[in-house]
Amino acid sequence: MADAEPATRPGGRTARVRADVLAAVEAELTEHGYDGLTIDGVAVRSGVHRTTVYRRWKTVAGLLVDLLNAGRDDTWVPADTGSLEGDLIALNREVYEALTANPSITQAVIAASFRTPEAAEALTEFWTDRYSRSAVVVQRAIDRGELPAATDPHQLLVTATGPIYHQLVLLRRPMPPATADHYARAAAVAARGGLRSEHA
Amino acid sequence: MADAEPATRPGGRTARVRADVLAAVEAELTEHGYDGLTIDGVAVRSGVHRTTVYRRWKTVAGLLVDLLNAGRDDTWVPADTGSLEGDLIALNREVYEALTANPSITQAVIAASFRTPEAAEALTEFWTDRYSRSAVVVQRAIDRGELPAATDPHQLLVTATGPIYHQLVLLRRPMPPATADHYARAAAVAARGGLRSEHA
Numbered sequence: 128m129a130d131a132e133p134a135t136r137p138g139g140r141t142a143r144v145r146a147d148v149l150a151a152v153e154a155e156l157t158e159h160g161y162d163g164l165t166i167d168g169v170a171v172r173s174g175v176h177r178t179t180v181y182r183r184w185k186t187v188a189g190l191l192v193d194l195l196n197a198g199r200d201d202t203w204v205p206a207d208t209g210s211l212e213g214d215l216i217a218l219n220r221e222v223y224e225a226l227t228a229n230p231s232i233t234q235a236v237i238a239a240s241f242r243t244p245e246a247a248e249a250l251t252e253f254w255t256d257r258y259s260r261s262a263v264v265v266q267r268a269i270d271r272g273e274l275p276a277a278t279d280p281h282q283l284l285v286t287a288t289g290p291i292y293h294q295l296v297l298l299r300r301p302m303p304p305a306t307a308d309h310y311a312r313a314a315a316v317a318a319r320g321g322l323r324s325e326h327a
Numbered sequence: 328m329a330d331a332e333p334a335t336r337p338g339g340r341t342a343r344v345r346a347d348v349l350a351a352v353e354a355e356l357t358e359h360g361y362d363g364l365t366i367d368g369v370a371v372r373s374g375v376h377r378t379t380v381y382r383r384w385k386t387v388a389g390l391l392v393d394l395l396n397a398g399r400d401d402t403w404v405p406a407d408t409g410s411l412e413g414d415l416i417a418l419n420r421e422v423y424e425a426l427t428a429n430p431s432i433t434q435a436v437i438a439a440s441f442r443t444p445e446a447a448e449a450l451t452e453f454w455t456d457r458y459s460r461s462a463v464v465v466q467r468a469i470d471r472g473e474l475p476a477a478t479d480p481h482q483l484l485v486t487a488t489g490p491i492y493h494q495l496v497l498l499r500r501p502m503p504p505a506t507a508d509h510y511a512r513a514a515a516v517a518a519r520g521g522l523r524s525e526h527a
Contacts, residue, residue: 237497241441251499258498282490282506285498286513289490290482292497297437298458298485299451306482313486313517320516 147173148180149197152190157230161239161246166190188245195236195249199256204263211268211318215287215311218261222288223307226295237296258284274318287314347373348380349397352390357430361439361446364390388445395436395449399456404463411468411518415487415511418461422488423507426495437496458484474518487514 151173155164164187170177184190206217225233240247258281265280274283290310294302351373355364364387370377384390406417425433440447462480469476490510494502
């Protein structure tokens with residue numbers, strides 16, 4: 128979900144320290160949850176001196192926020208499968224994998240977002256970036272003539288992904304992988320159905 | 328969301344004490360959040376002696392769990408509007424109102440569910456009950472011939488409601504009320520679209 132080493136800053140001691148620290152934050156967070164995340168624990172695991180960690184990140188919330196910010200520096204783009212349904216299924220499978228991984232860094236970060244406002248804000252920004260990048264899926268479908276030009280990309284992407292998050296994160300109800308595909312197909316059918324009704 | 332006075336137990340001193348205490352829990356939770364919820368605060372606000380509150384509910388988590396359990400004793404049923412789309416819109420409007428109320432007891436309970444496993448479990452049970460009661464919406468649509476008999480009620484209801492929860496609770500992105508209607512319509516179109524493709 129959040130790549131610890133930003134692709135845009137290869138090498139350099141500062142970049143390496145950040146990569147080591149953020150990798151340790153991910154590991155500590157998934158192992159112990161937000162309550163078990165401490166600056167000292169991150170320092171020990173990363174091999175970076177605790178004074179450095181305190182000086183640069185200040186608080187546990189600061190570490191989490193930087194982890195999410197680092198995720199926005201990566202080069203992730205949604206898969207291009209050639210169809211709206213295929214692209215949404217690929218997207219939903221990524222969401223499903225992230226939420227059902229054991230341990231799941233995504234679940235840990237979501238839980239943390241209910242503990243500190245800084246984490247909530249950083250997560251909102253992380254997702255805003257991810258959903259913006261995913262909008263190309265809708266644009267490609269518009270360009271292919273699969274969808275009307277007025278289709279709202281955000282609404283369509285939330286129609287596809289929202290049910291997975293709701294079921295796995297809030298309802299806390301187990302879900303087979305095929306159901307993630309089902310929610311993607313439902314969103315595609317609904318968006319294309321909108322096309323029909325608009326032209327009717 | 329959670330009716331403080333269970334409809335099945337009218338009157339009686341024990342029932343009145345419970346109603347007073349749970350009303351105070353709701354009020355304290357929405358005003359101060361889970362971090363600000365204390366047994367002493369609930370005792371003062373409810374006018375019930377703190378020894379009684381401690382003896383019966385034991386912990387803050389115990390108070391929250393009982394609030395959610397009380398919600399399962401109420402007589403809530405989904406609106407019957409005569410069409411699948413109408414029923415889903417009515418349902419989504421209820422979800423939207425609950426999540427955007429200021430303060431929102433639903434948002435407060437969701438946040439609390441990330442703090443204590445007991446609250447998470449009680450919330451899952453509360454929602455399991457609510458989604459079970461809502462399945463009648465899908466059954467009525469099947470009976471009317473709007474949907475194939477094999478339609479999965481839970482999947483359809485999560486397709487309709489999931490995007491609202493995702494956008495307002497996890498993405499923390501403001502949403503106009505019309506978008507809640509849009510997600511309901513998308514779910515109805517997708518479910519009916521599934522009917523078409525199955526018969527194609």
